[in-house]
Amino acid sequence: MQFEDEVAAPHGARTYLTTLAPARDEAGAITSVLSLARDVTEFVKAQQDQERLRRGLARADRLASLGVLAAGIAHEINNPLCFVLTTLEGLVEDLARLAAPVTPSAVPSQAADAPASLGELADRSREALASAVRIREVARGLGRFARVERDRACATDPRAPLETALTLASHETKYRATIVRDYDEVPRVAASDGELAQVFLNLIVNAAHAIDEGDVGHNAIHLRVRSIGAEVCIEVTDTxxxxxxxxxxxxxxxxxxxxxPGKGTGLGLxxxxxIIDGLGGQLQCEPAPGRGTRFIVRLPALPTAA
Ligand SMILES: Nc1ncnc2c1ncn2[C@@H]1O[C@H](COP(=O)(O)OP(=O)(O)OP(=O)(O)O)[C@@H](O)[C@H]1O
Ligand SMILES: [Mg+2]
Structure with missing residues (x-):
């Protein structure tokens, strides 16, 4: 029998790894127990320090990748925001004109630049709303990604952090490749949203950077989520x-x-x-069929609720 124990000592608690072994007589009956206790305090502390260091480095890398993507993300917010503002300005003018009392002398000029119909105003409002929703998506993605202190593993649907990563990487991907989603219904995995988003963001940005700008129609980043046996498998394949x-x-x-220099630190993979090893999974790479590269993340599936 073996167990680890913390024992109070004058200069702070010590950790002992104790092994108990029975000594038997000829008949096999236990006559005494040999107890061996080894002081493993320093070993345990070194392991904890190493784990803290690993987590600290991973967090620093996550924040660094946000720094690199910041200009693109600002663009992803600014573009729809400009559209919302211009549309709202137009709507305010048109609605004011619609609300103004119609006088016979004003009719000709009003007819010239009057809004086509209330239906058209509704269409423009809907477009502005879609842009505002997009801004909210980017802001939420940023929040989910940056909140490192919430890195506790819970039952996570891997498709959610995949979408967060796609949102944050959209400025990197949209001039280079078409995003193709191929998602199956899959069991959840024991991981934090932020950690998985960090892994997927790195894989997606790497995929984008392997593709030259300008031929979106002939290039794709293919995202596949499926379950294989007791594992959930997430593939990022590029051309x-x-x-x-x-x-x-x-x-x-x-x-x-x-x-x-300045484009990559070489820490991403x-x-x-x-991160994936720490979650009990595997991260592998293989050449994609035809051209390009495929990265495969395998994670143990959590049992599905009956
Ligand atoms: N999808 C890919 N296609 C082609 N090469 C890739 C791909 N993914 C990674 N690589 C290669 O692997 C190297 C290491 O990738 P990694 O993500 O660790 O670092 P990086 O992207 O260079 O820098 P960063 O730390 O900013 O991520 C890349 O520089 C690139 O040469
Ligand atoms: Mg990278």
């Missing part, structure tokens, strides 16, 4: 330039990057793999 065979053994190493 990009692929990974040179000589680089493949190194892509998960910290600080390995083929990007220009190293930290993503650590």
């Amino acid at each position: 990009g330039r692929g990974i040179a065979p000589a680089d493949r053994p190194f892509i998960f190493d910290a600080f390995f990057t083929t990007k220009d 190293a930290i993503s793999r650590q």
